[in-house]
Amino acid sequence: MVRLKSRYLLCEVNVSDRSQLLLLDDRAIMVAVKAAVARTHGDYGAAMCSIRFCVKYLNAHTGIVFLRFPKRCYKLLWSALPFITSIETRGQKIPCFLNCLHVGGTIRTCQKFLIRYNTQQLHRMLPKCKSEEEKQQVRTAILSCSLTESKEAFEEDSESEEEEEEEE
């Protein structure tokens, strides 16, 4: 009945150089988001960001990140995300931008959306697939994707997507 509600933003980190994606970690993204919010919305925004904000999930292979914000101020903090131009990790500045794909009330709904989104992406890329072996791998990855084995299924699915994209 009385429940703390949050909004989970499913974002995709776009970088020009794919190898730099692997350097990302959740601490770096958290720092980048907090800095952007402090710059754009000042002390008021920084204070709103400090309650129940965290990076819930980060997949370095595909650049998918889940950000959690409190429900009452998620729109304001969402508006600061386009102002992120680079993320700094391990002494390197990676120029990138965050693209928000979905807003969900729980992690489960975001996962369901991500699975649907990944399958759609794969359906777009399968026709461009070169070898039969690739196609087989991709099909098994999709079929094995289920909610119970959430994270492993993601990584499997995303990794095969990653290989496929590199093939192109």
Added chain:
Amino acid sequence: MKQVEEKEEPSVYQRVVLKNASPYHYLKVRLVLEDESTRLNAVELKYFIITGLKSLYGEVGAALNFDVLKYDEDTLTALLRVYSRSLVKLWSSLTLLGSYQNKACAFRVLQVSPFLLALTGNSRDLQLD
């Protein structure tokens, strides 16, 4: 509140409440500085208020449109005009603005009204003899 009085019938009171009557709000503020001798001109005052907005509300806050309509350098009293939606942000950043060039300062908000004409009469300065 408007009073409508009829000569023959007993007094009839009519109350008129105006919501969102004016697009602007007008504030009369005075800057009180620890060091009495510093002087600011209108441009410096506006810049000072913008830095206050920037520290509290960021770039978005610093972009709020407000105007300094009148400024008296000797008493450091200014008449500000701001859109009604931004009144709360401007007033709260004036409240929290504490130091000018590393010296303590304070903004005293004397009058606030959606109508400029209402700022001419101030019941605080009324002399009742």
